[in-house]
Amino acid sequence: METLSNLESFIRSAEAGSFSAAARRLGLTPTAISRNVAMLERNLGVRLFHRTTRKLSLTEAGEQLMANMGSSLDVLQAALSQVGNVNAGPSGLLKISTPTAFGLNYLMPMLPAMRERYPNLRVEWHLENRQVDIVAEGFDVTVGGGIGRGEGLVAVPLAPAHLVAVASPGYVEAQGMPRHPAELAALDGIVIRSSNQGRVRQWTMRNAKNQETVAELRESLIVNDAVGVIQAARLGLGVALLVVPDALPGLQDGSLVRLLPGWWVDAGKVSLFYSTRNLMPAKSRAFIDFVKEEFERQHYDEKFYGSVP
Structure with a gap:
């Protein structure tokens, strides 16, 4: 060895x-x-x-x-790990990257049950809102949304990545409720600048009739982190487009209200990603299967749909 x-x-x-x-x-x-x-x-x-x-x-x-x-070393290590864990179960250090809000709200609450099931598995969490290089940075699994995350990666879909327009109740009371996505351009927009591409992304909204229109948010406030967008919206600083998982806590506690309930952005899927290997380490397989099981049990696939007002 x-x-x-x-x-x-x-x-x-x-x-x-x-x-x-x-x-x-x-x-x-x-x-x-x-x-x-x-x-x-x-x-x-x-x-x-x-x-x-x-x-x-x-x-x-x-x-x-x-x-x-x-990749022979990865294959050899995976094979040794699986043989060594036949009786003991998955073990070792599992290195994971996940968006901050999503990780804190949905994945970390699963840790107590996962630790009880796999007591020999240790987890190193990286809470960060960027697209990481799984191989170069040594991650076992990453979590993210959108379509296309590079070659050599396998995506395990968990739920839809739909974005919805939200604002604080006070902001809506002062500015009024928009009736069409085109009216968002007249409001204060809270947007995020991509750390990978260095630009503010524009989104196309759609409705149940398959009508589409560009959601033009005025760049009144620009931040580099999704958690900052959530907080700014809660503080009444403007309108934000949030993925449903990030919007749900605010919608449930009343600090946010949904605008344009018949419109949403389809950004693909929230997925677990891992590098292509001939043999997947037992620790990665255990984590992926556990998260999929919990998402099904919690019905997150249904709750994260933006098409549901």
């Missing part, structure tokens, strides 16, 4: 381009990563990296080893 650990240190360093980044991914120190790679080089009798104070690059031998190994 020492050789396997050394190989993992080499591959993650090559993927990340530095010992420090590989160390963060593997939960080790940069010194330990460097030592593992040096041991592998000594055992193979070749140098795998060109090292400078600023740069880490593969030698010809390193490139050949990386090309030959490819």
